[in-house]
Amino acid sequence: MAQQISLTFPDGNSRQYNEGVTPADVAASIASSLAKKAISATVDGEHWDMAWPIKTDSTIAINTMKDEAPAVELIRHDLAHIMARAVQEIWPSTQVTIGPVIKDGWYYDFDRKEPFTPDDLGTIEKKMKEIINKRDEVRTEVWDRDVALKYYEDRCEPYKVELINGIPGDEPLRMYWHGDWQDLCRGPHLQNTGQVPGDSWKLMSIAGAYWRGDSNRTMLQRIYGVAFQNKEQLKAHLHMLEEAAKRDHRKLGREMDLFHMQEEAPGQIFWHPNGWLIYTQLQDYMRRKQRGGGYVEVNTPQVVDRKLWEQSGHWEKYQEHMFIVEVDEEHAREKSINALKPMNCPCHVQIFNQGLKSYRDLPLRMAEFGSCNRYEPSGALHGIMRVRGFTQDDGHIFCTEDQIEEETLTYIEFLTSIYRDLGFENFKVKFSDRPNTRSGSDEVWDKAETALLAATRKAGIEPELNPGEGAFYGPKLEFVLTDAIGRDWQCGTHQVDFVLPERLEANYIGSDGEKHRPVMLHRATLGSFERFIGILIEEHAGKLPFWLAPRQVVVASIISDADDYVREVVALLKAVGVRAEADIRNEKINYKVREHSLGKVPVILACGAREVEEHTVSVRRLGEKQTSVTTLTAIIDSLKTSVTPPDLL
RNA sequence: GCUGCUGUAGCUCACUGGCAGAGCACUCCCUUGGUAAGGGAGAGGUCGAGAGUUCGAUUCUCUCCAGCAGCACCA
Numbered sequence: 001m002a003q004q005i006s007l008t009f010p011d012g013n014s015r016q017y018n019e020g021v022t023p024a025d026v027a028a029s030i031a032s033s034l035a036k037k038a039i040s041a042t043v044d045g046e047h048w049d050m051a052w053p054i055k056t057d058s059t060i061a062i063n064t065m066k067d068e069a070p071a072v073e074l075i076r077h078d079l080a081h082i083m084a085r086a087v088q089e090i091w092p093s094t095q096v097t098i099g100p101v102i103k104d105g106w107y108y109d110f111d112r113k114e115p116f117t118p119d120d121l122g123t124i125e126k127k128m129k130e131i132i133n134k135r136d137e138v139r140t141e142v143w144d145r146d147v148a149l150k151y152y153e154d155r156c157e158p159y160k161v162e163l164i165n166g167i168p169g170d171e172p173l174r175m176y177w178h179g180d181w182q183d184l185c186r187g188p189h190l191q192n193t194g195q196v197p198g199d200s201w202k203l204m205s206i207a208g209a210y211w212r213g214d215s216n217r218t219m220l221q222r223i224y225g226v227a228f229q230n231k232e233q234l235k236a237h238l239h240m241l242e243e244a245a246k247r248d249h250r251k252l253g254r255e256m257d258l259f260h261m262q263e264e265a266p267g268q269i270f271w272h273p274n275g276w277l278i279y280t281q282l283q284d285y286m287r288r289k290q291r292g293g294g295y296v297e298v299n300t301p302q303v304v305d306r307k308l309w310e311q312s313g314h315w316e317k318y319q320e321h322m323f324i325v326e327v328d329e330e331h332a333r334e335k336s337i338n339a340l341k342p343m344n345c346p347c348h349v350q351i352f353n354q355g356l357k358s359y360r361d362l363p364l365r366m367a368e369f370g371s372c373n374r375y376e377p378s379g380a381l382h383g384i385m386r387v388r389g390f391t392q393d394d395g396h397i398f399c400t401e402d403q404i405e406e407e408t409l410t411y412i413e414f415l416t417s418i419y420r421d422l423g424f425e426n427f428k429v430k431f432s433d434r435p436n437t438r439s440g441s442d443e444v445w446d447k448a449e450t451a452l453l454a455a456t457r458k459a460g461i462e463p464e465l466n467p468g469e470g471a472f473y474g475p476k477l478e479f480v481l482t483d484a485i486g487r488d489w490q491c492g493t494h495q496v497d498f499v500l501p502e503r504l505e506a507n508y509i510g511s512d513g514e515k516h517r518p519v520m521l522h523r524a525t526l527g528s529f530e531r532f533i534g535i536l537i538e539e540h541a542g543k544l545p546f547w548l549a550p551r552q553v554v555v556a557s558i559i560s561d562a563d564d565y566v567r568e569v570v571a572l573l574k575a576v577g578v579r580a581e582a583d584i585r586n587e588k589i590n591y592k593v594r595e596h597s598l599g600k601v602p603v604i605l606a607c608g609a610r611e612v613e614e615h616t617v618s619v620r621r622l623g624e625k626q627t628s629v630t631t632l633t634a635i636i637d638s639l640k641t642s643v644t645p646p647d648l649l
Numbered sequence: 650g651c652u653g654c655u656g657u658a659g660c661u662c663a664c665u666g667g668c669a670g671a672g673c674a675c676u677c678c679c680u681u682g683g684u685a686a687g688g689g690a691g692a693g694g695u696c697g698a699g700a701g702u703u704c705g706a707u708u709c710u711c712u713c714c715a716g717c718a719g720c721a722c723c724a
Contacts (some may be wrong), residue, residue: 107719207651207719215721219652224718250717254660263697263715317724344724378650378715378723386723401696470722489724522724559681586681594685608683620684628685 005210007378008059014056020053024191027062037064039074039195040188047073049188051140059235065195068229073101076227078138078178078190079128079201080106081643083225085181086127087112090457095442096183097159097211097220104237105226109209111159116221121203122221125598135194136179140187142172148184201227209271247484249537250383251396256542256600258550265386267381269530274550276577279529281548283369284647286393286418286526292647293414295367300347302371306337312346313503319591323373323388344370344394345522349504351516352398357508362518363399363407370394371528385489385561390528398506401447404496407521408477414524415479415492416459421646423539427460428480428488432469439473440498448496448519450473473499479525484538491527491535494540496520497584527628542600543622546642551601553639555617556592558608560584567610569605576640597622605635 002018007026017026023041027034027050041048042061047070054060063070073205081098087094087110099108110116113262143151145164148607152160163184164173167482176185190196193623203224209222228234245251246281253259259276261268290297303325309315314322341347357364371391374618380386397407419427431453434445452475456463463477470476479492497520501507507515527530546552553573557566564586573580583592589606597602605617606627620627630638641649 120656129724205718206653207722210651213721214653219720221652224719261716266715312724321722321724345724374723379650379652379720380722381716539687556684557681559685561681588680588682589684590689591684591686592684597685604684606684610683614692618684625684 005054006057006058007054007237010059010061016399018055019055022051022053023048023060024050024063026054026060030062034062034064038062039064039067039190042070048200049140050191052188065229067549071229072227074188074190075196075200076101076106076194076225077188078193079225079227080108081130081176081178081181081183081185081594082131082193082196082547082583083124083223083386084108084110084183085178086131087223088125088181090123090127095157095159096165105204105224106229107209107222107224109211109220109222111211111218111220116206116223118206119483121206121223125203128162129198131178132193132196132198134425135192136191137177137192139177140189141175141177143170143175145173148173148175152184159162181222196227197230199231200229201225202234202238241485244355244484244486247538247541248383249483249534252537252542252600253384255598256550258537263383264439265389266378267376267386269384269387269389276535277550278533278544278548281645282526282529282536283393283532285368285421285647288645288647289414289418290395291365293365293410295365297369298348298351298592300341300351300370302341302373303338304341304347306339308346308350311341311503312500314342314346318342318615320379321375323375340373342372342374344372344392345366345396345500345520346504348394348396349500349506349520352506353504357398357518358563359400359508359510359516361398363397363403363509364518365395365397367393367395385483385534387528387530390530392524392528395523396506397523398501398517399519399521401519402443404448404519404521405451405455408452408494409458411460411521411523412456412461412477412637415494418525419479422536423545424481427491428478428482429456429463430466430469430478430480431456431463432466432471432478433469433473435470435472437472438470442568444498445475448498452477452494452496469494471497473497481535481539483535484541489527489531489535491532492525493523493527495522496523543602544600546602546639546647547645549600549602550579551599552578552643553583553597553603553605554583554592554596554601555580555605555607556583556589556596558606560586561609562607562612566607568615569607572632572636573639576636576643578636578639578643593620603639 005018005019006014006016024035027038038050040050040063042063044058065071067141084096084099088096091112095111096107097111099106120522126282138197148164149161164201167173174185174187175182176187176189204224204226207222208219211220226237230236253275256274257272258268258278259271261270269291304386306315322342325338325340326335351366352364369391373389376386376388399407415603433449456477474496478490478495480488481491482488501517501520506518508518510516555566555569557563566582567586570580570582593604602622604620606620611617616629616634617632618627619635
């Protein structure tokens with residue numbers, strides 16, 4: 001007689017089953033219609049295959065296609081396998097590797113001599129639909145390690161062999177069969193391939209990806225797909241991508257005439273007047289905020305002798321990524337070798353080191369809008385978000401170990417208020433702790449990690465953990481924003497550093513009269529102006545807050561008899577600090593409205609005979625269809641307020 | 650850096666082994682108008698750079714450069 005176990009259903013009722021009962025049995029015991037519709041179960045909170053036996057008392061919920069999270073998970077997961085099978089059926093010599101579920105879909109990595117072409121995606125999709133239509137049963141088998149290894153060795157699938165060797169010995173090796181095609185997989189899966197909706201997914205792109213994410217190993221070919229519960233959701237997703245493409249900062253940068261880049265200076269930006277206005281507005285704002293936050297602003301050299309980089313340790317580690325400047329000095333024995341500064345910290349320590357510092361000087365908050373140049377790998381460059389020449393809103397806080405927590409908390413609040421002002425209420429915070437290779441004792445790391453975490457939580461933020469991702473010199477917090485299509489970009493950062501003060505021999509005199517080593521906190525709020533402006537453009541789809549908009553108001557004449565009045569209005573607006581321009585071209589008002597709307601000008605003031613007569617303007621705000629007629633004095637008052645940056649309101 | 654794709658007018662993109670094309674933008678003319686494109690004319694190009702194949706290359710091949718997607722990297 002089998003052992004009985006008790007399963008509790010979502011409605012709170014329990015029933016007894018034999019130990020080893022599967023969710024499929026359970027569903028069948030409830031109703032045959034449920035057994036038919038079931039796709040998986042949630043057992044004690046875990047996503048459970050219909051075929052896996054349940055051994056202990058548990059809670060259980062049977063999932064159907066109507067349960068979004070499990071349904072989408074299984075659809076994507078099974079599609080990964082179906083795609084791999086399709087590829088192997090079309091090109092049998094292709095080797096399969098791994099194919100996980102990711103946001104919005106899945107990918108699968110293949111090793112095949114010939115590159116996949118965009119046309120191949122159509123061929124693969126067709127084959128996948130055939131497989132779905134076959135409604136092949138999905139079966140699980142648990143294999144012995146030897147059998148599995150032999151199976152894959154015989155089939156010349158070295159990647160699978162390596163995967164099996166990486167799975168701990170006590171874990172079962174599950175093989176999933178989709179008809180007569182089989183793949184090593186943790187599961188769970190659907191019951192049959194026909195449960196995947198035929199029209200709710202699409203293959204998107206082909207790209208290269210290193211086996212196991214290691215750039216020393218083979219480059220595989222990755223195919224990405226997206227999948228959803230139904231056709232409508234797929235359509236909505238594809239539509240979202242189209243809309244997101246319109247917000248791309250590279251496109252808007254051109255349309256709004258903000259900046260350009262060209263071959264002669266890859267990864268560097270030619271800022272046009274409109275773009276530079278955003279930049280300087282933002283810089284002015286940051287300068288005021290930093291002063292308010294107790295920072296002293298400094299400026300340091302661009303070209304610095306390699307000796308300093310050797311001392312700081314950057315030469316050894318990052319030489320390849322530095323712009324080297326060699327200078328032949330007269331009478332010198334050898335060329336002097338310098339580097340464009342890739343970062344500001346060593347220079348800031350030089351300022352700290354001038355004169356003796358007392359514990360009374362700490363914490364010392366030093367800020368610089370520091371122009372840096374890094375020779376970033378060509379493949380890393382991306383619009384103005386990842387560039388080779390950029391300016392950080394950099395800052396270094398020299399403090400004692402005991403001050404780390406308080407300085408961190410103060411800083412998080414500082415950053416939060418800035419992000420809020422700039423329209424980012426929500427952002428990700430990631431906490432990266434000690435990496436395997438690191439400097440400093442475990443005691444110091446303990447203290448720093450505890451301080452960072454405690455400060456973050458005091459600020460009401462529970463950070464995501466990035467285990468082992470800290471810098472070699474200390475743990476860090478990253479403040480991450482996302483672009484139009486959801487890619488993550490690290491903007492703000494806050495890092496503890498025990499190493500640099502040591503290497504550059506920074507010290508201060510403590511209350512005991514002895515020399516002590518300060519701790520350095522590296523922090524940047526925007527990160528770089530370049531990246532942040534890129535994000536800002538995408539976040540606002542080019543419709544920047546009024547105070548940041550490069551072109552704020554266009555005063556447009558409807559008839560040329562209004563030209564003088566237009567000039568007068570522009571002059572009055574300029575007098576109160578509004579960036580206003582006249583459009584008295586010989587064009588129709590429709591034409592002007594369209595052009596300035598596309599140029600993302602927040603306010604268009606149209607003036608015709610009536611407005612001249614009544615001393616009013618017709619106001620049209622960006623994104624609104626209707627217009628309103630307002631007196632000249634009223635609009636000037638209102639725009640005068642709008643032009644004020646948020647920190648001065 | 651790696652894999653794949655792309656590079657033609659300021660922008661978006663056609664076409665082609667034998668005189669280089671469109672729309673928008675630009676300049677000029679006509680039009681004075683009421684909230685997302687009024688009409689006409691004109692100008693604009695070493696077809697990313699270099700080499701090769703060819704009678705002839707923007708087109709085919711190779712190398713390089715740059716961009717795009719992803720991977721790796723991001724002090």
